[in-house]
Every structure is written in structure tokens, then in C-alpha cells.
Amino acid sequence: MDVAAIKVLFEEHKIRKVKVGGFDVDGVLRGKYVSLDKFWSAVESGFGFCDVIFGWDVADVLYDNAKVTGWSTGYPDAHATIDLSTFRVLPAERDTAAFLVDFVNKDGTAHPACPRSLLRRMISDAATRGYQPTFSAEFEFWVFKETPQSLQEKDFRKLTPLSPGMFGYSWLREEQNQAFCHAILDEMQAFDCAIEGLHTETGPGVYEVALRYDEALRAADKAALFKTEMKSLAARHGLAVTFMAKFNHDLPGSSGHIHQSLWSSARPGAAPRNVFFDDKADAKLSTIGRQYLAGQVALMPELTALYSPTINSYKRYVPGVWAPLTASWGIENRTCAIRAIPGGPSSTRLEYRQTAADINPYIAMATCLAAGLYGIDEKLEPPAPASGDASSRTDLAPLPRTLKDATALLAKSERAHKILGEAFVDHYVRTRDWEVRQHERFVTDWELRRYFESI
Numbered sequence: 001m002d003v004a005a006i007k008v009l010f011e012e013h014k015i016r017k018v019k020v021g022g023f024d025v026d027g028v029l030r031g032k033y034v035s036l037d038k039f040w041s042a043v044e045s046g047f048g049f050c051d052v053i054f055g056w057d058v059a060d061v062l063y064d065n066a067k068v069t070g071w072s073t074g075y076p077d078a079h080a081t082i083d084l085s086t087f088r089v090l091p092a093e094r095d096t097a098a099f100l101v102d103f104v105n106k107d108g109t110a111h112p113a114c115p116r117s118l119l120r121r122m123i124s125d126a127a128t129r130g131y132q133p134t135f136s137a138e139f140e141f142w143v144f145k146e147t148p149q150s151l152q153e154k155d156f157r158k159l160t161p162l163s164p165g166m167f168g169y170s171w172l173r174e175e176q177n178q179a180f181c182h183a184i185l186d187e188m189q190a191f192d193c194a195i196e197g198l199h200t201e202t203g204p205g206v207y208e209v210a211l212r213y214d215e216a217l218r219a220a221d222k223a224a225l226f227k228t229e230m231k232s233l234a235a236r237h238g239l240a241v242t243f244m245a246k247f248n249h250d251l252p253g254s255s256g257h258i259h260q261s262l263w264s265s266a267r268p269g270a271a272p273r274n275v276f277f278d279d280k281a282d283a284k285l286s287t288i289g290r291q292y293l294a295g296q297v298a299l300m301p302e303l304t305a306l307y308s309p310t311i312n313s314y315k316r317y318v319p320g321v322w323a324p325l326t327a328s329w330g331i332e333n334r335t336c337a338i339r340a341i342p343g344g345p346s347s348t349r350l351e352y353r354q355t356a357a358d359i360n361p362y363i364a365m366a367t368c369l370a371a372g373l374y375g376i377d378e379k380l381e382p383p384a385p386a387s388g389d390a391s392s393r394t395d396l397a398p399l400p401r402t403l404k405d406a407t408a409l410l411a412k413s414e415r416a417h418k419i420l421g422e423a424f425v426d427h428y429v430r431t432r433d434w435e436v437r438q439h440e441r442f443v444t445d446w447e448l449r450r451y452f453e454s455i
């Protein structure tokens, strides 16, 4: 989209203000309002954005081990470039346009810690092999009758869910919360985050949304923006949502599954077709599809820290709640980390099920793509598809069960460094190492309840 097209859109929507933002390593959208004058000059030549957004953690505490920025560099500005094609109007601020930015170095190369730039690089790696990745995300999230203040006051405990009881696919609960459900569907459509399906999952106040598929960068934008915008939308309804992987040990976790296929044109100018589809193959999955799948299965344990980024991600990995425990795949098998979905020429695809709602969509999608392309490059053959409960199989590689173990595997993975780039993986490992250390020193309420009196 060029400047002239944006000017027409600004006229049409009577835009008076602009908000620009970029996603950090934890998938948090960091942004600000800018005046129209500032916006137009930034469109021309970019603008400065303090690089502390890559120097602090999810709670704005400064890393003690980062190399990309820090006290030693003085936290200078990173250079941000506005992606005009991400134009949106904010649902609750109808005169305010929103744009996403990419972070770049002074020489124009991508900033090593910028997740959106990482995904761009993987998409361009796919393009050099002739493939266009088509992705989508689905998220489960829990909704509470709480506000940001009440969450703090209650210390995140004894929260009131939007609705009581276990009631999956509940026609009733949706009707009882109709204003909220309609707002999700209508506002997300208007915000270019179109939803294919919305339903209650099993648990008090838990919903699942399937976002419509799109070209990978746009799919990641939609996933990341959905999570951000959902929090604002809920607040306007007097509600709060969480995308934690596991907010309560007694209830199911929240998935963040990623649907994937690669598309390619047989010759220049021809319409692209889904190269995962082969009508004659098992599960309709072509050789390219099998190789892509094999790459993801082979690299799954060592890339887990990228797919499961928080301490909490690993609490979801328990038996009996459809969260995978092994590096496995199966045909229409929801106990596996990857579900092959045999469909028609356009719908045959892979569902990556290891990931939870706490993913940074850019990093998770970039990692899926990098691992899949690795499988194609190496012409890997996947293991036999798992049937029955793949989580209880002891012959399949287990997934790491803590962020500490997953980070150690990632740190020593030569393949991860090769396919995702030294600079990004080095920075990412540092951030996860920090996260582990932050957690290790913390005394939890579980410890107090268990040991305080009795030990």
C-alpha cells in the first residue's frame, strides 16, 4: 500500500490521530500515539523508538545479560519503519489509525531482536524455494468479570469467571453472553482479524477462536493483534481475559495451535496451489508436506523454548487435557504435537498443537517455518504416524518439561542457530535464561501453603 492509498483511507475514515507499535520478544505490543505530521515524516524516513523494548522483560525489568542493548550502549533509539500495509482503524477510537512497525539497524538490516523481522526472513527463505506459507492461529482464552484493578487487588486469585461450570460448545453460554460474543466477531472483522469460528471450550468462562488463514506475515499480525485487541475489547465490557498457557492447575490449559500449508505456482503467473495436497498419498499429504512435517518433528524438543516461551507454558504439559507430551504426529489425532488434516486441494494442512495461547505468534510461526523448510532441504522422512494416545508413548522423544531444560536444549542446538540465525537465537536464549532466573528466586504461594507450618 502506498502513501496515496493511505491518504485516501485517512480521508475516508476521518483519521485525526495515529498509533504506531511493534511487538517485542514476549509478543507484547509496545507503541505510542504520534501526531499526523510526525506520522507522515516517519513514513518517509522511519523514526526512532527507544530500544529498551528489547532490553526489558515482560514486566519491564531490565535484563542483566542482554547484548543487543543495555547500560553499556546507553539504550539508544532503534530505527522503526512503518509497514503501511498494516493500516487499521482502532475499534474503540474510530478517528485513530494503527500501524505496525519493523525494527531495523542503522544500515537498514533487520534488528536482531525484532520478531516480525525474524518471520519476514523465514518467509523470504520460503520464497527463495518457491513457497508461499499460508498460516492461521487459533487461541483459547479465559474470560473473567474483573478489571485490571480488581485483578491486582485480588492478587490474581479467586477471580469470578464470565460463566460457571464446564460447558464446551455451549449454545446457551454464547447466547447468555451475546453482546460480548457479537463484539468479538464484529470488531475483529472490522479490525482485519477475521474470525472463522468462536465457541466455548470446556471450563468456566473459556472461549476458543479460530482466526481466518492468510499469508504468513499477515496471519502472525492478526494473531498478535487479536491477543492485544481482545484485552481492550474485554475491558470495555467490564471483563478481563488471559492468554496464559495454564491459568489454573485444576482446569485445562489454553492452546494456541498453528495451521500451516505451503503454496506454490507451477509457472510464473499461474495461480498458486497448496503443495501439501496429494490426492493419492496417505492423509492426502504430499512428499513436500511429509518432509516439512518431518523437520518439525525432528527439531521439536530443541526448538521448544521458542514455541513455549514462559515458565507457565510447561504447566500445560500434563496428560489428559489434549496438550501433547511427545514429539509426535498423527492423522486426525489430537493427542499428537502435530495433527495432519487430510482435506481437499486447499484445506489439506498441518496443525501444530504443541503451542499454547502464550506464544509470540511471530516467533512461533517463524520457528514452524524454519523447521519445516529444514525438513524439505534435508529431505527428511517422518516417523510412522501415531495412533491412539501419543502422549503415553515412551518410544517417542519427550518434550522438555521446564523452560530451563528447553532453553538449555535451544542454547546448544546447532540446527536452531543455523536455521533461525545466530543473533536472534543468542538474544532469545539470554531472555529465557533471565526468565528462568527470575522465577527460581521467587517463593510461591504453593510453597507457603505446603511448608510454612508443617516443616
Ligand SMILES: NC(=O)CC[C@H](N)C(=O)O
Residues within 6 Å of the ligand: 140, 208, 252, 253, 254, 255, 256, 316, 321, 322, 323, 324, 334, 353
Ligand atoms: N481445542 C483443543 O484441541 C484443546 C486443546 C487444549 N486445551 C490444549 O491446551 O492444548
